[in-house]
Amino acid sequence: MVNKLDLLVITVHPDDAELCCGGTIAKHIALGKKVGIVDLTRGELGTRGSAEIRDEEAEEAARLLGISLRLNLGMRDGFFRNDEAHQLEVIRIIRQFRPEIVISNATVDRHPDHIRAGDLLNDAVFLSGLRKIETHFESVIQEPHRPRLLLQSIQDTYVKPDIVLDVTDYWDTKIAAIRAYKSQFFHEEYEADEPQTYISTPQFLEIVKSRGLEYGKYIGVQYAEGFTCRRIFGVENLFNLK
Numbered sequence: 001m002v003n004k005l006d007l008l009v010i011t012v013h014p015d016d017a018e019l020c021c022g023g024t025i026a027k028h029i030a031l032g033k034k035v036g037i038v039d040l041t042r043g044e045l046g047t048r049g050s051a052e053i054r055d056e057e058a059e060e061a062a063r064l065l066g067i068s069l070r071l072n073l074g075m076r077d078g079f080f081r082n083d084e085a086h087q088l089e090v091i092r093i094i095r096q097f098r099p100e101i102v103i104s105n106a107t108v109d110r111h112p113d114h115i116r117a118g119d120l121l122n123d124a125v126f127l128s129g130l131r132k133i134e135t136h137f138e139s140v141i142q143e144p145h146r147p148r149l150l151l152q153s154i155q156d157t158y159v160k161p162d163i164v165l166d167v168t169d170y171w172d173t174k175i176a177a178i179r180a181y182k183s184q185f186f187h188e189e190y191e192a193d194e195p196q197t198y199i200s201t202p203q204f205l206e207i208v209k210s211r212g213l214e215y216g217k218y219i220g221v222q223y224a225e226g227f228t229c230r231r232i233f234g235v236e237n238l239f240n241l242k
């Protein structure tokens with residue numbers, strides 16, 4: 001198993017990572033970075049599909065994106081908490097893979113799981129750097145590690161991004177990874193007698209596309225993904241800004 005990641009996406013439901021930042025993931029892999037996804041839950045409360053189906057879909061999406069690692073922490077969908085026990089689970093993962101950059105769920109959103117997961121990550125990323133919080137991996141004390149940057153995704157609720165990233169060349173990969181979740185999003189091949197949801201209609205994929213186009217328009221490219229951040233960014237050179 002990989003033991004060091006450059007970028008780690010830690011989000012609550014399998015498919016959150018693909019929807020929020022599939023293009024960002026694919027782009028950084030193409031740049032030679034090691035990228036992983038950790039899903040907090042198996043999305044077992046989802047109206048469509050099942051935990052087992054979603055496991056298979058997540059594996060296929062991971063293959064399409066080319067990530068180095070995908071883990072599922074098996075927390076309880078809908079009922080996990082931002083408390084000490086859950087923070088320690090996330091801290092163990094951060095210290096194990098020592099990413100420079102972490103991407104979390106949105107902390108402003110209509111879905112309470114997204115908000116809680118985003119807050120859990122915010123706390124765990126900070127606490128992970130405190131040496132007096134002792135955690136173990138395979139009976140060995142872990143070194144403290146605080147990623148230098150935590151970015152929050154933008155999900156169902158519109159939020160003005162603090163940063164947008166050009167993912168034009170990776171848009172098709174992102175959409176393919178999203179469509180790997182045949183039980184969740186509109187797909188011609190998925191036939192099950194299950195209710196439609198907000199995300200299972202063809203219109204939802206159009207919304208994903210229009211969000212990408214909109215963020216792209218801000219920086220003069222075709223498609224972009226947007227993020228928020230609780231800290232101020234620095235840049236080496238003004239001419240590197242788009």
Ligand SMILES: [Zn+2]
Pocket residue numbers: 012013016111114
């Ligand atoms: Zn979600």
